[in-house]
Amino acid sequence: MVNSLDNNPPHQVVIVGGGFGGLYAAKTLAKAAVNVTLIDKRNFHLFQPLLYQVATGALSPADISSPLRSVLSKSKNTKVLLGEVNNIDPEAKQVTVGDEAIAYDTLIVATGAKHSYFGKDNWEEFAPGLKTVEDAIEMRRRIFTAFEAAEKETDPEKRRAWLTFVIVGGGPTGVELAGAIAELANQTLKEDFRSIDTSEAKILLLEGLDRILPPFAPELSQEAEASLTRLGVVVQTKTLVTNIENDIVTLKQGEEVKEIASKTVLWAAGVKASAMGKVLAERTGAECDRAGRIIVEPDLSIKGHPNIFVVGDLANFSHQNGKPLPGVAPVAKQEGEYVATLVKQRLAGKNLPPFAYTDHGSLAMIGHNSAVVDLGFIKLKGFVAWLFWLVIHIYFLIEFNNKLVVMIQWAWNYFTRNRGARLITGQESLTEFVISDRNYTSADNKLPVNV
Amino acid sequence: MVNSLDNNPPHQVVIVGGGFGGLYAAKTLAKAAVNVTLIDKRNFHLFQPLLYQVATGALSPADISSPLRSVLSKSKNTKVLLGEVNNIDPEAKQVTVGDEAIAYDTLIVATGAKHSYFGKDNWEEFAPGLKTVEDAIEMRRRIFTAFEAAEKETDPEKRRAWLTFVIVGGGPTGVELAGAIAELANQTLKEDFRSIDTSEAKILLLEGLDRILPPFAPELSQEAEASLTRLGVVVQTKTLVTNIENDIVTLKQGEEVKEIASKTVLWAAGVKASAMGKVLAERTGAECDRAGRIIVEPDLSIKGHPNIFVVGDLANFSHQNGKPLPGVAPVAKQEGEYVATLVKQRLAGKNLPPFAYTDHGSLAMIGHNSAVVDLGFIKLKGFVAWLFWLVIHIYFLIEFNNKLVVMIQWAWNYFTRNRGARLITGQESLTEFVISDRNYTSADNKLPVNV
Structure with missing residues (x-):
């Protein structure tokens, strides 16, 4: 002015x-x-809170992305530069x-921010994180390829490693990934395979602290753990990951050291600037x-x-x-x-008081009809929390067409238990056929450990 | 039995x-x-007739793909093998x-089938074809990157090369790509840029024969050409491409040889087994x-x-x-x-007469309210053909959720002239920033030719 x-x-x-x-x-x-x-x-804004739904085949990248130029098209004082x-x-x-x-x-x-492997950057190859569209497509490729490989595998031990999913980090992303993979295994994919029973998949959620969802009230952490357990997820708290290499995750629980053979390790633990x-x-x-x-x-x-x-x-x-x-x-x-x-x-020559964050609460989706919501003054769980989660996420999606499409996809997924976006795509899925190509090394001479 | x-x-x-x-x-x-x-x-069936809509940012890959296991889930006698x-x-x-x-x-x-460059396989690098989801995402990346690069480019000649799109092949795919890019340039992106006028983009559709859409009746080929011309597409028939290299397309029209500087050449010409x-x-x-x-x-x-x-x-x-x-x-x-x-x-011990193909007709989309449909006994053009094209494509999509989502996306695109899926993604968009990285060589010492 x-x-x-x-x-x-x-x-x-x-x-x-x-x-x-x-x-x-x-x-x-x-x-x-x-x-x-x-x-x-990038030429688009990414609605990161729903990225795990791309990684698990429920939504497409464009459903949760908005071209920056399009969002700011009417701001004539604004120039977007790629x-x-x-x-x-x-x-x-x-x-x-x-x-x-x-x-x-x-x-x-x-x-x-980006992922942090706490100085163990070599873990990234075995345990990809979830920050970008490309990360989500790579995670999706790994998850669905694991079921495909298990279907073909005749060695029971190797098959079990393909059907073992380890999620490192019990924050909202880890909880949401674990719940979604459990739903895939128990519902979506159950009728689709002929040699394996996908519901035999083992899904482990590992958290270093003494409870999952540490930002939430303790009773909601308990509720989330109980819900995940009902879905078949094995939640392991006070568990530190000490190594991830060649399809073996090494854990420390107190003094005890365990090894888990898993072909699909997903990183939801740490971030850095x-x-x-x-x-x-x-x-x-x-x-x-x-x-x-x-x-x-x-x-x-x-x-x-x-x-x-x-x-x-x-x-x-x-x-x-x-x-x-x-x-x-x-x-x-x-x-x-x-x-x-x-x-x-x-x-305008005026001042503004210091910044103060208004915390409207925390939300985490667990699965079909189940979520936890901590609004401070009220705590929700189960169906009510689940509905609240859906409404809030639809509401905050940037563009109207995304709101519509995401609503329809979710309604479809809800009633059919299907997920249409479970494509195995990307350069790696083309240049080499990953199942036969990826070496299965360590587990050949190490017994998988039950946890 | x-x-x-x-x-x-x-x-x-x-x-x-x-x-x-x-x-x-x-x-x-x-x-x-x-x-x-x-x-x-691949783990999915791809509805190839709509792949050009992925390449031009209207639909997402999952909208036109169906997981094979899901489609055949109820066929208990059928096993899918990746x-x-x-x-x-x-x-x-x-x-x-x-x-x-x-x-x-x-x-x-x-x-x-896959693309054929008639023995000139080195053209593929400069003129990608459209057969797979990855092809479509690469085409999409190139198309939207071209507008971004033009926005940044200050040299008028280089900017013109970024804003020149050459589509080789005047069959349905070439026509549909040309129409969609014209719509992008004239409508979708028009308000989004600050330094360029996207409607100044030059879109060339090249065809070797004497008319585009050769499988259609000649009057529909004419109608398609007229419609494309109204959209600003320059249709060049009886035009042979003799070379594609370093952002220069060399053409032969009769005895005349022309060179066109273009950063975005799309191949819709030939296929082989x-x-x-x-x-x-x-x-x-x-x-x-x-x-x-x-x-x-x-x-x-x-x-x-x-x-x-x-x-x-x-x-x-x-x-x-x-x-x-x-x-x-x-x-x-x-x-x-x-x-x-x-x-x-x-x-069942019975015979069947030889195979006979029942030709129900040919369809090609040109743009907003405009298509051509040749059913043999009746020929449609304009709005009626456009509506017919939409209904038929929705009808033949394999899965019900895809039908719904595609309908909504199309309705959205129709009323807003927007296209939400215009993401620049893929490995190449990440590992190196393509605009500054891609060399602009030949056009530096060759004048672009107006055609």
């Missing part, structure tokens, strides 16, 4: 990353008298994409936490750099209760909206 | 390939007193998958045509091998009017059903 009165060029806001933090910052700035450039290396920021120069106030420099007055960094965190810290002198997240000021800016903000999973905001806010979509969304509002207020 | 009365094991039918030919053969045998094994290297047949032994009456031999009494080979054709010919002594298709008997069997049948795009059936039947879904479907019925009749 200030700038529109004189001849100065409009205030330039550059947003790096089109996840929940970046996208909601851009949306909040849609009608402001600023120029916005949103830079992302590219990866490789440098930030706080002195010159510019970021670099390829060899192009883009100037900013305000910079909002929202590049999120995206690579941009390191660049940002180096260039601005910002302090990072152990996970590489930038420790931010009460207004989400970087200390000494009032015009550089960090929002979402890349930010460590600990001014509310001394603990960092969790890396979930609502935090990122509210942080993005806060910073955008702050920018508008500053331009 | 014969076998169920004595102690002989049931008649074994092995079907290789789960496309239209193989799937409809299996469905027709669902209740017969035979054992069926359907072998495919694998690639690498050998056929007509003496021992068995096929080999990996190192497993599978015995048959009747063999139905339906492995289809899948690799199984060669194996089959070697093992059975069957005769092949120039495209590698197996020349079959009036009952679709191979000469001298009455228990080996070839159906679909791999078969050359010329007994009806001296010309081979076209490689389209209805031919494959009817051939698969015929052979399955023949097997049942033989087992």
